[in-house]
Amino acid sequence: MAQKRQYEWFLEPRDSHTNEVISRNVGAENFCEELLCRDGQRRNLWRCLSGLVFMLWASRHDLGIKFRIFNRELPNGEIRDITDWYRSMHAKNGRSKRNGRKMMPSINRI
Secondary structure (H helix, E strand, C coil), X not given: CCCCCCEEEEEEECCHHHHHHHHHHHCHHHEEEXXXXXXXXXXXXXXXXXXXXXXXXXXXXXXXXXXXXXXXXXCCCCEEECHHHHHHHCCCCCECCCCCCECCCCCCCC
């Protein structure tokens, strides 16, 4: 039986307000400086749980926050920007913009 893939999740705040909101929710110990990403850029990212990613994504307009979402497959995957993928999988009507099928609310699907 195939093992379920496991991911590590990261957020990149796009402004100081978002940085403050994220830092209050994840704690200073989860701040990661200068992580090398798949595109060759080094970024300052906040490591967090997938549930927090979903909660912040769902609340981003109400909270006035802007961020990009990154993840990597454990144990040694490259850190990749998945913001556009995440947006398409969590459309407001619950349907994937890619194929129009109803999607179950699962964050770990890649």
